[in-house]
Structure formats: C-alpha cells, structure tokens
Amino acid sequence: VxxxxxxxxxxxxxxxxxxxxxxxxxxxxxxxxxxxxxxxxxxxxxxxxxxxxxxxxxxxxxxxxxxxxxxxxxxxxxxxxxxxxxxxxxxxxxxxxxxxxxxxxxxxxxxxxNQSEENIRKIMRKAWVMVGTDGYALKPEGVLSKGVAHPRSYGTFPRILGRYVREEGILSLEEAIRKMTSLPASKLGFKDRGIIREGMAADIVVFDPEKVIDRATYMNPHQFPEGIEYVIVNGELVVDKGRHTGKLPGEVLTLK
Structure with a gap:
C-alpha cells in the first residue's frame, strides 16, 4: 500500500x-x-x-x-x-x-x-507528506470576507517557504516545492501539471525566496502574503508585481 x-x-x-x-x-x-x-x-x-x-x-x-x-x-x-x-x-x-x-x-x-509545533515539523520532514491548505476561496472584501477564517487559506504555502524553509531550515527549498507541486499532481493523477516542461500546463509562481512570508493571522486572517510577485495560470498572467490582473483562466481539474 x-x-x-x-x-x-x-x-x-x-x-x-x-x-x-x-x-x-x-x-x-x-x-x-x-x-x-x-x-x-x-x-x-x-x-x-x-x-x-x-x-x-x-x-x-x-x-x-x-x-x-x-x-x-x-x-x-x-x-x-x-x-x-x-x-x-x-x-x-x-x-x-x-x-x-x-x-x-x-x-x-x-x-x-490542538496540535504541536514538534509534530508539525516531524510530519513535514516525511518525504511522502504533501503541502495542502485544507482551505477554501476567500477575499479581503465582500461576502467571502465574512467571519474570522483560518489563516491557512491565505498563508499555507508562503508560511512553508518563509518560516520552515528560510528561517528554520526544516526543508530545503527544492523539497518544499516538490511537496507543493509534482508530488500532489502525481498523487492525484494529473499528467500535465506539477512540473515545468514543454507540453505541460503553464502554471508558474514567481516568488522571492528571501522575502516570501505569510501575513495572515488567526485574529486577522484576510491578509495576502509578501514576496509573491507573479502568478501564471494556464499560461495567463493573473498576478503582476503582486497585484491581481483581473484575469480568471483557472479551471476545475478532474481526472479524464
């Protein structure tokens, strides 16, 4: 198994x-x-x-x-x-x-x-453990801003890269990115996602490894992270110099 x-x-x-x-x-x-x-x-x-x-x-x-x-x-x-x-x-x-x-x-x-930092670090080091938010779509304004949401929806990936890679060295940068990209794509059976290669879907995040960090907190969760400059989804630029371009090229991924 x-x-x-x-x-x-x-x-x-x-x-x-x-x-x-x-x-x-x-x-x-x-x-x-x-x-x-x-x-x-x-x-x-x-x-x-x-x-x-x-x-x-x-x-x-x-x-x-x-x-x-x-x-x-x-x-x-x-x-x-x-x-x-x-x-x-x-x-x-x-x-x-x-x-x-x-x-x-x-x-x-x-x-x-109800969890401990020691266990978070211990589990994170396992090669077979992926990164996931367990979150959902939120915005700092409008109907999706209601309530004091869990900060994981905004901060999971930058928190890994900033705190556990750069600051604490729990993971290498390469291993952290594998856990966020190719490992989950492979697990879910997505053949055209998860790595950068000709013929694959152009989903790319450009970030500064020296600056990337989460800003969302339990008391103020609706905070975008720092250090993520560009995001490309299906070949279209959706975040340009830290700002959303208004384009919505994303799609629901299903096994075909």
Missing part, C-alpha cells in the same frame, strides 16, 4: 462546533437537533457527550469562534471568553451557540488549537 498524506503548517485546525455534536443528535437536520435540545433529558445527554469532546480538544480556551452569524460580536473570541460574556459555563455556552445557530440553520465556525 502506497501511503501519502497532506499537511498544513498550523497548530490549529478549522472545524465547526456542529461537528463536535454527536451524530445521533444531528440526524434529520437542524430542526430535529433543535427539538432534541428542547427536551431536557436529551439536552443533558448531548451536553455530556459534547463536554468530553471539548475537554479532549483542549478546553474552551483553545476553541476560537471563527464564524457565528447569529451574533458576529462573538467572532474572534474563544469559547471560554464567550461563556464568561454570556454568564454561563463553557459547556452551557457551547450548547447555547449550537442551539442559536441551528434555529437559523447556520453553523458555528471553530478554530481549534
């Missing part, structure tokens, strides 16, 4: 408080969840199971609210801070947030600090 893995270089994971609710409690969707929370005995059972998950995940201090549409003022605060503001215990506050969100058919975004 050929084993591979992908990794992003952050101590925190991005998830939803809803994901910590037991599966049986969510069966049937939001309305059924609300009904179960309205029943005292069932609510108590959900609380007991959720409490164990929060404890395993490091407690309320290590769970940052990244998105909560029913009350955006909670965004950027950890669960313990929100609980204090609400005058509740951490578990009661967590249940209340879930209930409020479920009534509006929304989620509760969480950034959970």
């Amino acid at each position: 050929k084993v591979t893995a992908d990794q992003y270089p952050y101590r925190a994971s991005g998830t939803s408080l809803m994901a910590w609710i037991p599966k049986w409690a969510k069966e049937g969707g939001y309305e059924k969840l609300v009904q179960r929370l309205e029943d005292p005995e069932t609510r108590k059972k959900i609380k007991e199971e959720l409490s164990k998950v929060i404890e395993i995940r490091g407690g309320g201090e290590n769970a940052l609210i990244s998105r909560f549409e029913p009350n955006p003022s909670f965004e950027g605060k950890n669960l313990a801070e929100v609980a204090e503001e609400m005058g509740l215990s951490v578990i009661d506050a967590a249940i209340k947030l879930v209930e409020m969100a479920a009534r509006e058919k929304k989620g509760v975004g969480i950034v959970n600090f």
Whole structure:
C-alpha cells in the first residue's frame, strides 16, 4: 500500500462546533437537533457527550469562534471568553451557540488549537507528506470576507517557504516545492501539471525566496502574503508585481 498524506503548517485546525455534536443528535437536520435540545433529558445527554469532546480538544480556551452569524460580536473570541460574556459555563455556552445557530440553520465556525509545533515539523520532514491548505476561496472584501477564517487559506504555502524553509531550515527549498507541486499532481493523477516542461500546463509562481512570508493571522486572517510577485495560470498572467490582473483562466481539474 502506497501511503501519502497532506499537511498544513498550523497548530490549529478549522472545524465547526456542529461537528463536535454527536451524530445521533444531528440526524434529520437542524430542526430535529433543535427539538432534541428542547427536551431536557436529551439536552443533558448531548451536553455530556459534547463536554468530553471539548475537554479532549483542549478546553474552551483553545476553541476560537471563527464564524457565528447569529451574533458576529462573538467572532474572534474563544469559547471560554464567550461563556464568561454570556454568564454561563463553557459547556452551557457551547450548547447555547449550537442551539442559536441551528434555529437559523447556520453553523458555528471553530478554530481549534490542538496540535504541536514538534509534530508539525516531524510530519513535514516525511518525504511522502504533501503541502495542502485544507482551505477554501476567500477575499479581503465582500461576502467571502465574512467571519474570522483560518489563516491557512491565505498563508499555507508562503508560511512553508518563509518560516520552515528560510528561517528554520526544516526543508530545503527544492523539497518544499516538490511537496507543493509534482508530488500532489502525481498523487492525484494529473499528467500535465506539477512540473515545468514543454507540453505541460503553464502554471508558474514567481516568488522571492528571501522575502516570501505569510501575513495572515488567526485574529486577522484576510491578509495576502509578501514576496509573491507573479502568478501564471494556464499560461495567463493573473498576478503582476503582486497585484491581481483581473484575469480568471483557472479551471476545475478532474481526472479524464
């Protein structure tokens, strides 16, 4: 069996408080969840199971609210801070947030600090581990800027190149680039991507190895990195001297 893995270089994971609710409690969707929370005995059972998950995940201090549409003022605060503001215990506050969100058919975004730098470095050194963001499309303005998103969507690749290659020497520049390009392309079966060669798709990033670094943080994630001057996608220039040209030549890649 050929084993591979992908990794992003952050101590925190991005998830939803809803994901910590037991599966049986969510069966049937939001309305059924609300009904179960309205029943005292069932609510108590959900609380007991959720409490164990929060404890395993490091407690309320290590769970940052990244998105909560029913009350955006909670965004950027950890669960313990929100609980204090609400005058509740951490578990009661967590249940209340879930209930409020479920009534509006929304989620509760969480950034959970549950990983160690030692393990990040150890895993990163494995030759079979690729770099991936586990993120999604964001922008510093408009609808895609809502919430306190995980910084990985903006910062994963420049963070590897700046911090773990240039500053700490965990990886060589060549190995880091392999983990970002040819290794994932090969794993996914893309025959015309991942290396620079005649006949391949012209996807090229031009960066300054002495300057490239991430700027996105957990509290201010919508920050573009530094040191990336040019980006070419399918042969078209989409970033010119650090600025987007407005061109959109990208496409969804599928196995044909």
